[in-house]
Amino acid sequence: MQTSWLTAEQYAHLSTQVQGAFIAPLPAFQILSISGPDNLKYLQGQSTCDLTQLTADNFLRGAHCDAKGKMWSIFHVFSHADSLHVIAFRDELVASTAQWQKFGVFSKVSFDATEGRYAVFGLGGVGSEQLVTSLGFSLPATDGQLSRHDDATLLRLAADHYLLVMPQHKAQQVMQRPLPFAAPNLWLKAHILQGFAYLEQPLIGELVPQMLNLQAINGISFTKGCYVGQETVARLKYRGGNKRAAYILTADTDEVPVAGSDIELQLENNWRRVGQVINAVNINNQLWLIALLPNDITPADILRLKSEQSIVLQQLPLPYSLT
Structure with missing residues (x-):
């Protein structure tokens, strides 16, 4: 560097x-x-x-x-x-x-x-x-x-x-x-x-603020005047419709998935794509990532990173409330 x-x-x-x-x-x-x-x-x-x-x-x-x-x-x-x-x-x-x-x-x-x-x-x-x-x-x-x-x-x-x-x-x-x-x-x-995210190139122009929990971390004012994109942001708050949020996941692996990498959910004997990696870091073969997932996901759900190794991911609690 x-x-x-x-x-x-x-x-x-x-x-x-x-x-x-x-x-x-x-x-x-x-x-x-x-x-x-x-x-x-x-x-x-x-x-x-x-x-x-x-x-x-x-x-x-x-x-x-x-x-x-x-x-x-x-x-x-x-x-x-x-x-x-x-x-x-x-x-x-x-x-x-x-x-x-x-x-x-x-x-x-x-x-x-x-x-x-x-x-x-x-x-x-x-x-x-x-x-x-x-x-x-x-x-x-x-x-x-x-x-x-x-x-x-x-x-x-x-x-x-x-x-x-x-x-x-x-x-x-x-x-x-x-x-x-x-x-x-x-x-x-x-x-x-801390449940914070930033946008890497593959995800720029793809996500609305509530998908990365900005309403929960003082990143959105719902009382200010007009701004570009306000109609969508306000509609998601007052009329609902946003079905996704950011969650913290971890796994034992040496991989470092790039932003946008697929995350899958186990449904009986099958796997279905349900989300994607936002940011990831690996320290001493321990992967930490923040990911976009359905906002009804639970710690009991079995998630994996779609890769040759099919890495199973563990969900960690957010340090703030999404409600």
């Missing part, structure tokens, strides 16, 4: 064996800066979250949808000086940026991909509070809150689960410190276990 702030040698030395608190470079997550006098108004009409609720001390989780309510991206957004900074996985950020730029010509708004300016880290693990304070940050009080220090911003996604954004030259300095550095997979495993 080679970026302007993380060398191949540094990346090669990152480990999944870190115990306790860790900090993981996340070069696959990037920042889009949206500026201009209409930036807040423009993004308000392009996202499921309510930008009027954004303050200097919080961030918002949201989705960007097309006119049919299918998601281009799931993102986190916070204010930075006179700009809005959007954090997302690179595939979905590229997709959303292209759409935002296309329609942004009618507003006083500009977009800067910042690829060479900002770096993203993931923090987590038991005892992460001490790691946060050792980096100079005060602890965000609750999920959805942020802390700022020396032009860097720390976002608390959940307990012991953070995103850290900073200028790349400061990230290079951080990489020289004696810190518990970990491979991105360790943070991604924690992300999955």
Whole structure:
């Protein structure tokens, strides 16, 4: 892995064996800066979250949808000086940026991909509070809150689960410190276990927000004004119709299925395709994934990953309620 702030040698030395608190470079997550006098108004009409609720001390989780309510991206957004900074996985950020730029010509708004300016880290693990304070940050009080220090911003996604954004030259300095550095997979495993997902290329433009539980993790406002895709999103809430949700699964295997891989349900002596992989990570031959499945699935149902090995999957509880 080679970026302007993380060398191949540094990346090669990152480990999944870190115990306790860790900090993981996340070069696959990037920042889009949206500026201009209409930036807040423009993004308000392009996202499921309510930008009027954004303050200097919080961030918002949201989705960007097309006119049919299918998601281009799931993102986190916070204010930075006179700009809005959007954090997302690179595939979905590229997709959303292209759409935002296309329609942004009618507003006083500009977009800067910042690829060479900002770096993203993931923090987590038991005892992460001490790691946060050792980096100079005060602890965000609750999920959805942020802390700022020396032009860097720390976002608390959940307990012991953070995103850290900073200028790349400061990230290079951080990489020289004696810190518990970990491979991105360790943070991604924690992300999955929190019931959070992001969109990889095969699934961009395919799913509505409720399919990935955004209504349960403060990713949708049902009281804000109009936005692109709102009709579909609101109809699914008030009239029903969404029959799928995201669930956490695990298995003993060395495989790492790609996004979109089929998941099958056993029905007597037969198997039927019922879902697909959203994100997956494998650490020490233990597979962890978040998957799209029927929302009436139960832990008693027998599921498998469709592959040559026919890997049986175990369902784990979500850390939040879907009702």
